[in-house]
Amino acid sequence: MTYFIQQMLNGVCWGSILGMLGAGYTMTFGIIGLVNFAHGEIFMAGAFAAYFALHVAGLPFGVAALLGILGAIAIGLLVERIAFRPVRGSGMITLFITSFAASIGIRTLFVMLFTDRAKPFSMPAFLKGAYLIGDLFIFKKTIAVVIVLVVVGALLMYLVKKTKTGIAMRAMSYDSETAQSMGINTEKIIIITFIIASALAGVAAIMWGVSYGRIRSSMGMMPVVDAFIASVIGGLGNVFGAIVGGLILGIGETLFVAYLPPELIGLRTLFVWIVLFIIIIVKPSGLFRANVK
Amino acid sequence: MSTELLLELSGVTAGYGKMPVLHGVSIKCHRGEIVTLLGANGVGKTTTLRTILGQLKPRDGEIKFNGADITRLPPHKTAALGVAHSPEGRNIFGNLTVIENLRAGAHLLKTRKELKEHLDRVYSMFPRLKERRTQIAGSLSGGEQQMLAMGRALMSNPRLMLLDEPSLGLAPQLVKLVADTLTEVNRTGTSVLLVEQNARLALEISRYGYVMEKGAIALEGNAKELGANEQVKKVYLGIA
Numbered sequence: 001m002t003y004f005i006q007q008m009l010n011g012v013c014w015g016s017i018l019g020m021l022g023a024g025y026t027m028t029f030g031i032i033g034l035v036n037f038a039h040g041e042i043f044m045a046g047a048f049a050a051y052f053a054l055h056v057a058g059l060p061f062g063v064a065a066l067l068g069i070l071g072a073i074a075i076g077l078l079v080e081r082i083a084f085r086p087v088r089g090s091g092m093i094t095l096f097i098t099s100f101a102a103s104i105g106i107r108t109l110f111v112m113l114f115t116d117r118a119k120p121f122s123m124p125a126f127l128k129g130a131y132l133i134g135d136l137f138i139f140k141k142t143i144a145v146v147i148v149l150v151v152v153g154a155l156l157m158y159l160v161k162k163t164k165t166g167i168a169m170r171a172m173s174y175d176s177e178t179a180q181s182m183g184i185n186t187e188k189i190i191i192i193t194f195i196i197a198s199a200l201a202g203v204a205a206i207m208w209g210v211s212y213g214r215i216r217s218s219m220g221m222m223p224v225v226d227a228f229i230a231s232v233i234g235g236l237g238n239v240f241g242a243i244v245g246g247l248i249l250g251i252g253e254t255l256f257v258a259y260l261p262p263e264l265i266g267l268r269t270l271f272v273w274i275v276l277f278i279i280i281i282v283k284p285s286g287l288f289r290a291n292v293k
Numbered sequence: 294m295s296t297e298l299l300l301e302l303s304g305v306t307a308g309y310g311k312m313p314v315l316h317g318v319s320i321k322c323h324r325g326e327i328v329t330l331l332g333a334n335g336v337g338k339t340t341t342l343r344t345i346l347g348q349l350k351p352r353d354g355e356i357k358f359n360g361a362d363i364t365r366l367p368p369h370k371t372a373a374l375g376v377a378h379s380p381e382g383r384n385i386f387g388n389l390t391v392i393e394n395l396r397a398g399a400h401l402l403k404t405r406k407e408l409k410e411h412l413d414r415v416y417s418m419f420p421r422l423k424e425r426r427t428q429i430a431g432s433l434s435g436g437e438q439q440m441l442a443m444g445r446a447l448m449s450n451p452r453l454m455l456l457d458e459p460s461l462g463l464a465p466q467l468v469k470l471v472a473d474t475l476t477e478v479n480r481t482g483t484s485v486l487l488v489e490q491n492a493r494l495a496l497e498i499s500r501y502g503y504v505m506e507k508g509a510i511a512l513e514g515n516a517k518e519l520g521a522n523e524q525v526k527k528v529y530l531g532i533a
Contacts, residue, residue, distance in 0.1 A: 164400060171397040173385045178384040181346055183372035183401040183449065237388075289429070291388045 002135040007258040009249060016149040017207045021223055022230030022242035023156060026198035030173035030237025030291045031193045034095045035228060037103035038079045039201060040220025044110065046072030046202035046262020047215040051119055053289075061124035068209075069202035075106065076198025078193065110217040113267045118216045121209035145207045152153045152203055153243050157194075160239050169193060173291040222269075226253075229276045235286025244287065249275060297324040297337075298357075299484050300345070300453055307344045307353035313352065314340045314411045320486075322453065322501075327475065327485040329495040329516070331529055332505035338488040339381050341505070342455045346378055347371045359452070365532045373401055377451035381458045381488075383442040387431030390440060391422055394430050398445035408448075415444040418474055436467040443474060447483075454478065459490045472498050492529035504529070 021043060028036045039149070049071025053064035083102035087094050123141060130139040160166040168189055171179040176186055204223075209215055227242075230249050232239020249272055256271040300322040308314040314337045322328045330338050333513055343349045345356055347368040356364045358463070363371050372378075377398075386394050395415060399408050415422035417439040425433065430441060439459055446454055456475070460468045476498055489495035495516075496502060504512040504518045512525065519525050 164396070167389065167393055167396050168400055170389060170393075172387045174386045175347060175384055177368075178378075178380060178386070179397070180368035181348070181372055181378040181380075182398050182445070183369050184397070185369045289388060293387070 003258070004255075005136055007254055008135075009138065009142055010133070010258075011254030012247065013139075013211050013250075013252035014254055015203050015247035016145045017211065017246075018230055018250045019044065019149055019243035019246030020152065020200055020204035020207060022234065022246040023153070023239045024197035024204070025224070025227040026231035026234065026237055026239060026242040027169070027193050027197045029231055030207050031169060031190055032084060033173075035091060035099060035293065036084075036197075037099045037224065038083065038106060039197070039227060040071050040222075040224030041103050041106035042076045042079065042198050042220075043201040043205050043208075043223065044215070044217065044220035045075040045106065046198075047121070047203035047209055047219065048110065048114070048119075048217075049202075050206055051121055051154040051215055054122060055120065064192075065206045068206050069199050072197055072202030072205060073198045074203070075241060076194045077191070079106075080194045082217070084137070084190075090221075091152050103220075107217060107220065114217055116217045118214040121213055121215050123210050123213065127210060141210050147213060147242070148203065148207060151241075152200070156196075156200070156239055165189070165192060170291050174293050205259050215260075226250075226272055229272050232276060233287060235288040235290040237291025238286065238288045241286055241288035298322075299326075299359060300486065301355075301357045302341070302345070303355045303357075305341075305344060305351045305356060307340060307351040307354075309349070309471070313456050314508050315344065315351075316507075317354065318505075318508070318510060320503055320510070322484055322486050324452075324484055325482065326501060327479050327487060327499045329487045329489060329499040330503045330505060331489065331492050331495060331502060331519075331525075333528075334490070336505045337508040338505055339457055340508075342378070342457055342486070342488060345371070345455060346376065372449070375449075375452035377446035377449055377454050379442040379446040379454065379456045379459060381461070383435075383438045384444070385430045385433075385438050385441050387429070389430055390427050391430055391433070394427040394441055394445050395422070395448050398448035407450075410447050411450055415447055418447075418477065419444050419470075429449050435462050436464060439463060439467070439471065443471070446493045447478060451483055453486065455486050455488075458490060459487075460489060460494055461489045468494060492525070496530075510512045 025039050046068045050064045050068025053059045053067040079102050083098040087098055127144055127162055130137040146223045168184045172184060172189055180186055226249055230245035231242045231247030233248060252275060253271045257268045260267065298321060301318040302318055304320045305315055306313050318341060330341060332338050340349065344351050347366050350365060355362065358374055358376065386397060395412060399411060402408050421437060422440055422444055443459065459471045467468060472494055475485055487495055487499060494518060499516045502516050503510050504525065
């Protein structure tokens with residue numbers, strides 16, 4: 001029983017990171033109407049920015065976290081400028097290719113510059129350690145990660161549901177042409193969306209660094225797939241849905257691996273695809289209302 | 294009757310791909326007027342509205358709004374000048390609630406006070422929308438969606454409203470509501486360019502009309518004159 005709860009907690013930690021990644025991913029999906037493969041690299045770039053601030057420049061954790069988020073935003077805006085804007089309005093295939101190229105390009109650049117070897121990401125002192133309740137370890141970092149998810153999630157929901165910008169974003173996701181005729185400047189909204197989505201990826205990167213203590217150039221490759229699946233689970237363009245989707249995936253995947261017999265451990269990556277399969281069969285539009293037509 | 298020119302299209306030629314849909318279209322709408330654009334399906338009425346809005350760029354000709362050249366202006370800038378649009382097929386945001394749709398229409402407003410005032414006005418014109426304000430727009434009936442599309446266009450208190458087939462698919466009492474709303478809206482200062490297949494309705498509430506055929510203006514005149522015109526009567530009013 002303790003083992004189960006312990007793994008649940010680990011799953012909540014991983015799920016929070018996936019939720020944060022999925023939220024940003026689904027926002028761009030809603031607005032641009034397609035998958036941003038480079039979201040994983042925006043996430044990775046944020047982690048590296050924070051890493052350099054922490055380990056090379058020796059800056060305090062708070063500052064490093066902020067720089068990590070800013071780094072993610074910078075790369076996100078670069079991706080928008082180079083991979084999306086020049087081909088705005090082109091067909092799905094073109095956008096797929098540019099998005100994929102951006103992802104591979106950025107990752108390869110980082111591997112060339114920094115290798116794919118793991119780099120340490122040190123935790124601030126106040127997050128070290130755990131509370132022991134019986135046999136259960138409740139890591140302080142897990143509590144911190146969950147708090148961040150709840151706070152950022154609440155702010156995000158407020159933005160998306162109550163503000164003029166949020167309504168404009170959702171209107172645009174559904175019908176961008178009609179949205180324009182209400183005076184909504186779609187180019188501006190696209191940039192704002194990229195900034196927010198990249199910032200969320202940056203937060204996810206800090207959460208990752210704190211939870212797992214190491215980062216690498218290829219760290220965005222697998223999580224971006226999870227972020228995509230979380231978006232599908234939650235309903236495309238639905239930020240709350242993606243957060244829930246991320247938690248479902250994170251908790252599910254962790255429990256799956258925890259109870260998998262050792263000889264089948266290679267099947268661990270199968271889990272997310274099983275979930276995707278189930279959702280597509282049972283409720284393809286996602287658990288919550290999608291924001292795309 | 295004010296003769297101040299609000300909207301002017303001069304020799305507008307526009308289209309999609311190789312073939313132009315509009316050929317040298319010239320239309321005038323004065324301040325405080327309801328002007329109607331009549332014609333059969335596919336003659337280019339919707340294309341005309343889209344070109345005014347900026348969703349389509351003309352290849353030739355000029356469009357002026359309040360004296361300013363809006364020929365090549367992108368849609369969001371044209372909207373900011375005071376042009377609102379209730380599209381053919383309504384195009385309400387099906388993923389948003391009724392009130393969120395209205396708030397989307399109010400995007401250009403600057404103050405909460407304005408937002409509340411305009412919202413109250415729309416609710417008083419369409420009480421049904423107030424009742425259903427938290428309902429998801431995609432689940433509204435056709436008539437309710439039309440009310441929402443019109444209400445949404447009115448939220449910015451536009452100088453000019455472009456309406457595309459507002460009566461399409463509506464029950465008679467709703468058609469009357471649309472007509473009454475347009476008349477009321479016009480009375481309070483909004484000019485209207487109305488595209489309608491229901492020629493009888495359109496000519497009843499408009500002051501001036503244009504009849505389009507194959508992408509060009511075939512006939513124009515006072516609504517009364519048009520209504521008495523033999524061709525118009527036969528083809529568009531179904532009176533032999």
